[in-house]
Amino acid sequence: MTAGSAVLRRATPVDADAIAIAHIDSIRSIGPHFYPQQVVDAWAAGLTGELYVRAMNDGEAFFVATDPVDDRVVLGFSTHRNDPEEHRTAVYVRGSAGRQGIGSALFRMAEADVRTSGGTSINIAASIAAIDFYTANGFEEISRGEHRLRNGVAMACVFMRKTLDT
Numbered sequence: 001m002t003a004g005s006a007v008l009r010r011a012t013p014v015d016a017d018a019i020a021i022a023h024i025d026s027i028r029s030i031g032p033h034f035y036p037q038q039v040v041d042a043w044a045a046g047l048t049g050e051l052y053v054r055a056m057n058d059g060e061a062f063f064v065a066t067d068p069v070d071d072r073v074v075l076g077f078s079t080h081r082n083d084p085e086e087h088r089t090a091v092y093v094r095g096s097a098g099r100q101g102i103g104s105a106l107f108r109m110a111e112a113d114v115r116t117s118g119g120t121s122i123n124i125a126a127s128i129a130a131i132d133f134y135t136a137n138g139f140e141e142i143s144r145g146e147h148r149l150r151n152g153v154a155m156a157c158v159f160m161r162k163t164l165d166t
Contacts, residue, residue, distance in 0.1 A: 006075050006102050008109060011062035016049035018074040019064065022094050023047050026076070029095025034128040035155065042153035055081070063109040065093070065102045078106035080113040087119035091133070107137050111164070120164050125157045138162045 011019060024044045031040040056062060060081040067073035076093030089110045093103045114122055125147040126134050135141075139160040147157040 006065035008065050011064045013053045016052040019052045019077050020047045020049050022074040023092050025094040026092040030129050039155050042149050061113045076102050078110040080110040086123045087114045089122050122162045124160050126160050134160050
């Protein structure tokens with residue numbers, strides 16, 4: 001599958017380090033427009049390939065958009081995980097690959113995985129930077145609040161939900 005000039009596929013543990021690089025790039029290139037530098041730094045801190053391998057081993061599905069010339073370069077990724085009572089997703093795209101349809105195509109892959117898993121809705125804690133993206137992809141705002149990053153730093157976010165047609 002392709003989107004713009006990217007190749008879309010399910011990720012494997014071999015992609016983990018490249019996913020971490022894309023995640024950090026997305027945060028560092030887009031985050032400063034919406035958050036203070038200390039929040040951006042905390043958000044990007046500790047992102048290593050090991051985190052994504054562990055998540056994959058725990059059942060989280062990852063999808064990647066790769067460079068059509070070099071499959072080892074991840075331009076963006078999406079995830080789907082089924083937490084105890086809800087399906088959750090996330091989408092990150094490198095700053096240089098933004099606004100090319102890659103994020104929406106990756107989201108559709110994660111959404112299809114939710115449907116295959118029997119999910120009827122998807123919940124997210126969207127960064128302020130991602131509100132327009134998720135709204136354009138059918139999410140509705142539930143409330144505003146804070147998300148605690150892995151290192152305990154609070155980050156403003158918007159809790160959103162998308163109800164899936166059955």
